[in-house]
Amino acid sequence: MTDTATEIDRSKMQVSDEVAIQINNMNKWYGTFHVLRDINLTVNRGERIVIAGPSGSGKSTMIRCINRLEEHQQGDIIVDGTELTSDLKNIDKIRSEVGMCFQHFNLFPHLTILENCTLAPIWVRKTPKKEAEETAMHFLEKVKIPDQANKYPGQLSGGQQQRVAIARSLCMKPRIMLFDEPTSALDPEMIKEVLDTMIELAEEGMTMLCVTHEMGFARQVANRVIFMDQGQIVEQNEPEEFFNNPQSERTKLFLSQILGH
Amino acid sequence: MSDLSYVRTEMLEQKAPPASSVGLVGWLRANLFSSVGNSILTVVTLFFLLSLLASMMPWIFLGIWNADSLSHCREIFAERYGDSTEYACWAVVRDRWDQIIFGYSFGNLNEGLYWRPLVGLALIILALLPILYPNVPRVLYVATAASLFLYPWLIWGGSIWGPLTIALCIIAGVFIYRFASRFMIMAFAMPVAIVGTALLIYFAMAPVAGALGSAVPIELQSVPSREISGFVLSITIGIVAIVASLPIAVLLALGRQSDLFIVNKLSTGFIEIIRGVPLITLIFVATVLMKYFLPSSVDLDPVLAVMVLVTLFTAAYIAEVIRGGLAALPKGQYEAADALGLTYWQAQRLIILPQALKISIPGIVSNFISVFKDTTLVSIVALNDPLGISDSIRSDSDWNGIVWELYGFIAIVFWLFCFSMSRYSLWLERQLQTGHR
Numbered sequence: 284m285t286d287t288a289t290e291i292d293r294s295k296m297q298v299s300d301e302v303a304i305q306i307n308n309m310n311k312w313y314g315t316f317h318v319l320r321d322i323n324l325t326v327n328r329g330e331r332i333v334i335a336g337p338s339g340s341g342k343s344t345m346i347r348c349i350n351r352l353e354e355h356q357q358g359d360i361i362v363d364g365t366e367l368t369s370d371l372k373n374i375d376k377i378r379s380e381v382g383m384c385f386q387h388f389n390l391f392p393h394l395t396i397l398e399n400c401t402l403a404p405i406w407v408r409k410t411p412k413k414e415a416e417e418t419a420m421h422f423l424e425k426v427k428i429p430d431q432a433n434k435y436p437g438q439l440s441g442g443q444q445q446r447v448a449i450a451r452s453l454c455m456k457p458r459i460m461l462f463d464e465p466t467s468a469l470d471p472e473m474i475k476e477v478l479d480t481m482i483e484l485a486e487e488g489m490t491m492l493c494v495t496h497e498m499g500f501a502r503q504v505a506n507r508v509i510f511m512d513q514g515q516i517v518e519q520n521e522p523e524e525f526f527n528n529p530q531s532e533r534t535k536l537f538l539s540q541i542l543g544h
Numbered sequence: 545m546s547d548l549s550y551v552r553t554e555m556l557e558q559k560a561p562p563a564s565s566v567g568l569v570g571w572l573r574a575n576l577f578s579s580v581g582n583s584i585l586t587v588v589t590l591f592f593l594l595s596l597l598a599s600m601m602p603w604i605f606l607g608i609w610n611a612d613s614l615s616h617c618r619e620i621f622a623e624r625y626g627d628s629t630e631y632a633c634w635a636v637v638r639d640r641w642d643q644i645i646f647g648y649s650f651g652n653l654n655e656g657l658y659w660r661p662l663v664g665l666a667l668i669i670l671a672l673l674p675i676l677y678p679n680v681p682r683v684l685y686v687a688t689a690a691s692l693f694l695y696p697w698l699i700w701g702g703s704i705w706g707p708l709t710i711a712l713c714i715i716a717g718v719f720i721y722r723f724a725s726r727f728m729i730m731a732f733a734m735p736v737a738i739v740g741t742a743l744l745i746y747f748a749m750a751p752v753a754g755a756l757g758s759a760v761p762i763e764l765q766s767v768p769s770r771e772i773s774g775f776v777l778s779i780t781i782g783i784v785a786i787v788a789s790l791p792i793a794v795l796l797a798l799g800r801q802s803d804l805f806i807v808n809k810l811s812t813g814f815i816e817i818i819r820g821v822p823l824i825t826l827i828f829v830a831t832v833l834m835k836y837f838l839p840s841s842v843d844l845d846p847v848l849a850v851m852v853l854v855t856l857f858t859a860a861y862i863a864e865v866i867r868g869g870l871a872a873l874p875k876g877q878y879e880a881a882d883a884l885g886l887t888y889w890q891a892q893r894l895i896i897l898p899q900a901l902k903i904s905i906p907g908i909v910s911n912f913i914s915v916f917k918d919t920t921l922v923s924i925v926a927l928n929d930p931l932g933i934s935d936s937i938r939s940d941s942d943w944n945g946i947v948w949e950l951y952g953f954i955a956i957v958f959w960l961f962c963f964s965m966s967r968y969s970l971w972l973e974r975q976l977q978t979g980h981r
Contacts, residue, residue: 406890407890
């Protein structure tokens with residue numbers, strides 16, 4: 284486990300009372316397989332939530348439901364006051380408010396880094412090209428790769444690609460960021476640079492939901508850790524309590540396996 | 545200290561590679577004589593190649609370009625070389641090349657009309673330049689638009705006002721669309737504009753074109769469809785099929801991937817039906833059998849019918865090639881596009897198709913090449929493609945008995961076109977290379 288030693292500034296990481304995401308009794312099936320069972324979750328603005336759990340526990344599926352990459356069959360998901368239904372207008376509205384980073388980055392390989400970052404602002408937000416490029420350069424500087432702007436994704440290292448992916452999402456000025464195992468496909472050396480970028484984002488007060496196995500990151504940044512197993516939320520708590528004093532047997536077993544070596 | 549310990553004290557300098565692994569010797573060793581078996585294969589193959597060339601070269605290069613007929617050729621052979629061997633009688637190419645290239649109507653029926661297909665070809669090349677090469681000035685798209693109307697006029701002749709009024713009707717259609725889209729969404733404005741354009745063409749075209757024609761008569765001698773022949777015919781059908789089939793193929797491929805049940809089944813059905821039937825059958829049905837089903841007043845233009853069919857046929861094949869390209873894209877590309885809030889068509893146009901088409905380039909171009917060669921199948925409905933013309937040349941008493949020279953000439957012309965397409969596709973693939981994925 285990578286333990287980031289950087290001192291982090293918690294002063295701006297305030298959780299407000301305003302609700303960002305509300306999930307009520309959500310259920311989802313793949314065919315006849317019940318993947319998500321009675322999920323209830325309220326996320327306030329400014330929260331940094333880490334979702335942990337064994338593979339196949341439904342944690343990725345859950346956050347992918349939030350921007351409708353997966354469709355839920357029962358229950359409600361309300362993002363920023365907009366309910367997620369099959370209405371395309373609502374889906375597009377939510378998707379432009381919610382940024383997402385994937386395990387395999389999913390940069391567009393036929394476009395340069397800069398074009399990757401300006402594409403959605405230009406076509407979805409109708410931002411003038413010049414302004415979109417300025418915003419893109421601003422965020423590329425923030426993730427510390429402005430000098431790669433005219434290269435193609437295939438020419439960058441994994442860590443750089445993931446930072447571009449984060450910048451690409453930020454260019455849409457999202458109010459919520461979803462991270463789906465952002466460091467799982469990276470070499471150990473590159474994990475830190477991505478985590479540092481995410482920490483910086485957290486310090487600025489971004490609402491974040493993060494599926495990850497980086498427990499160091501969870502301890503340091505999260506204000507809540509959620510443990511999922513078999514499609515259900517088994518336990519959630521503040522990081523200190525979660526790691527030092529897990530309640531359920533399943534959580535204890537998981538923690539002993541993941542932290543035991 | 546243990547024996548396992550080792551520390552290098554000075555770094556090694558770079559040395560030259562052994563002489564036997566570089567240069568000509570190295571190349572020969574690596575590629576031709578790498579083992580005993582390969583050396584034997586090399587020697588045997590070289591022997592066969594040399595003996596083949598030894599018998600072909602004299603036939604090709606000692607052939608005769610100046611003669612009136614095959615028998616004249618043979619007299620010259622006997623007189624010049626004195627042996628009873630046959631040599632090539634290239635005189636037939638010299639005598640009839642114009643017929644093969646330009647067909648009857650521009651070749652020898654109407655002497656002096658060569659300029660029409662030549663200007664047409666130049667126009668097409670000009671029109672294709674901005675599509676094929678990114679660095680060409682965009683102004684040339686004017687030529688692209690113009691060639692849609694001018695090329696048919698150059699080939700079929702008649703009054704220029706016919707094609708021009710169609711162009712005007714289409715421009716009017718664009719304005720109808722602009723106007724309509726102020727009041728309704730795109731899905732309704734599009735059909736309104738299309739119906740409007742169709743009505744304009746149906747009602748207004750003939751009188752307007754007639755009036756303009758009588759006011760300012762600009763006419764070319766008209767050429768009936770049946771008389772268009774030779775490479776002019778092949779190239780006309782080939783270009784139409786190549787240019788028109790690609791967009792149809794893209795729509796079919798997207799349709800087959802679509803979640804919309806009816807769109808999906810219609811695309812799949814169309815592709816499977818067209819691919820399940822030989823092209824030659826389709827051409828035959830379209831031109832010969834359709835006449836029995838249509839009222840006798842409808843004059844079915846055989847060239848037009850063939851163009852439509854060859855286009856649909858190619859589109860069905862290319863659609864499957866593109867479907868392969870779409871399937872090869874990682875699912876993450878669709879998800880990233882969705883997650884950024886792009887709509888379906890934006891995602892297809894900006895993210896999915898550029899990548900899928902890039903992967904499909906070799907398959908698409910080999911379909912283009914094969915459809916261009918398949919245009920020779922039109923001989924089944926008595927259109928005279930280059931091969932059809934070569935048949936009638938060979939039944940002329942002057943050239944009766946000529947085989948290789950004519951077919952060789954036609955093959956070389958076909959090869960030039962196909963080879964350029966193949967080279968272009970290689971070039972394009974290199975251009976679109978953006979590092980490993």
